[in-house]
Amino acid sequence: MIRQVIVVEGKSDIARVSHAVEADMIATEGFGIRRETLEQIRLAYEKRGIIILTDPDGPGERIRQRLTRLFPKALHAFVPKSEASTENDVGIEDASPESIRKALSCLRVQYQEDSEEFSMGDIFAAGLTGRPDSSEKRARVGALLGIGYGNGKQFLKRLNHFGITRSEWEKALEACQKEPTC
Template identity: 40%
Template sequence: MIKEVVVVEGRDDVSAVKRAVEAEVIAVGGFGINSKVIEKIKEAQKRKGVIIFTDPDFAGEKIRKIITKRVSGVKHARISQKDGIKDGDIGVENAAPEVILKALLKAKCELQEKREVFTIEDMMFFKLIADEKARARRDFVGRELGIGYANGNQFLSRLNNFDISKEELTKAVDKANKEI
């Protein structure tokens, strides 16, 4: 059972999470996040902790930002677009139970203070940008680290904000280089 309350976008996501793991789940109902839902999430955060688990698309990221702005200290679980796509539809509800479980177990908490362990030079060194396989490498590494896929700038920000160590990144990149 997952200790924290999992926050998802809709009913289908609730069903998918419950198929994968025993957990308390709150559905925000898409962009219609009202003050009642935010209060519910704040209370859940106070009592048990919260994991935000939205779809790997623009709308999912926007919802994630809305919640994060209003509720501090939440954890973030992510799946890649590849793991959440079915018949052209992208969403948590399309992910396999083992993918959902892995994402929830790898949930990361954003740090409050600004941290700059990684630089643009590191991104180039690890071939996460400015390389023909950079996109595939970021996708693979994002799944390994539980921070999801992002463009180069967002990926750098996630590496720094999710308390990823150089050792963790090196291991994930080495694994990606063997498989890509």
């Protein structure tokens, strides 16, 4: 059983995550989180810690950002969009139990102070921006690092906010180069 409480967006997400791991969960039911739900999340955060596991899409990212502002020491888990998509939908409810377990095995905490370990030059030199296939490469490297997908600026912010080391960066780039899709 996972000690922390997992915060997801909806009841379908709870059902899917329950197939992957044994854990207590709270659903935000979207961006307009009710006061009672925020109080539940706050109590879980203070007593056991929380893991934020939102959908890999725009609304999921906005919910993640809001929760991070309210609960700055929350842990973050990211399921890559490619592993949480069907023809018509993107969400945790569409992820496989394996993808959910993998995301929960690579938890990150977002540091409130930016490091300056990485620059836009690093992103460009690695081919993660400025090329036709940069978006796909960022998605793959983000999945390998456990920080999710973002455009070039968001990706740089995540590298520096989630405390990624040069060693982790180099290993992820190397692993990505070995893949035929990278």
